[in-house]
Amino acid sequence: MADTLSQLYLGAGLTVLSHPLMYVKVLIQVGHEPLPPTPGRNIFGRPVFQLPGLFAYAKHIVKIDGKRGLFKGLVPRLCAGTIGTVVHSKVLQVSTLSMHYHDTKVTECLELGKLAGSSSLYRVFEETTREMIARSTATIVTHPFHVITLRCMIQFIGQETKYSGVFGSVVTIYREEGLLGFFAGLIPRLLGDMISLWLCNLLAYVINTYILEPPSQGSHIGELRSYSQAVTGFLASMLTYPFVLVSNLMAVNNCGLVGGLPPYAAVYSSWIDCWRQLSREGNMGRGNSLFFRKAPAGRNYALDQKRFV
Template structure:
């Protein structure tokens, strides 16, 4: 139980610290560019037209809404994080046949002693399956809070107050969109999570098994093996970023807010339609980078509309 509470406190702290970054990222993902691009230089010292980075964008938000403005949507996101942690941990316990977190850890240690330090492909497959089930369950349960979080954020664009609290937001979504409104953008989010998880674990297994020697043959090799999971996780998240972008766009699409309606944003018939349109426009990586952002080619900046047209 103590481990669960420590995870909740740590998760809440990280959520608060990272929330301004997520807020800026979401606004960039939906295409909100309130600051005119400036002429800068890329890594090759060539002049390029650059969009504002994270800090410039954050200063713009603070100028309009103050420092508290950077934390729009924080409450539903904290709820999602806390509930997701509890659900994820409980599902893992059930999948492992344990009654508590401590029992689950003891079972893992016993299994490792039987198998040895070298993970087998079957063991990696079983662990990945359990993790996939736990993550998917937590994502489905907490997705309504994720939708509310995103909509609270994009209200910054049109200066609306439609989504001002969790309970009022729940009522609004149910009245306007029905039960399915709480799960807008869920499918691409689940697909991205599952693909990222399997890519990460399988790549780590391949690297540890075939590219690196067993840890007993050198401490430096052992250290490299310990970092392989982090490296492969980063690569997997980069490859599956379009799923994150499409999921977020579908969560706010046609929701009655300026940021999700024409002429500011297109109305997509499905997440596949959203993916195809972004692909045609070359925008499947929009918002992936928060620094050194190059202005889209062939776009004209309209100062009166505060966005690209």
């Protein structure tokens, strides 16, 4: 219980601190670029047009909505984080108890040497499966709050107030879209989470087992092994970012807001259709970086070309 409470407090604090970053990221993901690009140079010194980064974008939001404007959608996001933490913890406990008998039998086999060569890999699969079940359950339960959070955020584009408050947003979504509206974008989100989790854990296992030596054979190896999970987690999140992007776009697609309707945004028939269109446009990484954002090719900007000289 104490561990769960500490996780709740820590998670809430991190959510509040990171909310402006997520807010800017979501607006970029849906393609909202209110500020013109400026001339700059890339890491090779070549002149390029760069779109405004996190701080310039956040400053623009503050200019229009004030500092409180950076925290649109915070309440439903806090609800999602709190409920998700509790559900994840409870499901993990239940799954651990349900597998206790199975673990006992496996331990007996290991003691007999029947699975000695694959015991570590088996443990990776077992722990990853438990974590996948817990994460997926928490994601499904909290996804309606995630949808409300995203829709509150993109109201900035049209300066709308359609989604205000958690209860009012629930009523609006149910009245216009029914129960399915609360789970818009759920499938790509679940797929991305599961693929990222399995990639992270399996890559960490391969690195720790076949690349790094056992901790006893080197003073720095143990420290490197402790960092492998974080590194593989970062790589996995980069590879599965398109799922995050597609999920967020589908959550606001055709929701009655300017940011989710033509001519501002396309209306997608399914998340696969969204994936295909983004892929054709070369936008699968849109919003992945909040700094050094290169302006997309094929667009004209009225800027002073002399600044490149």
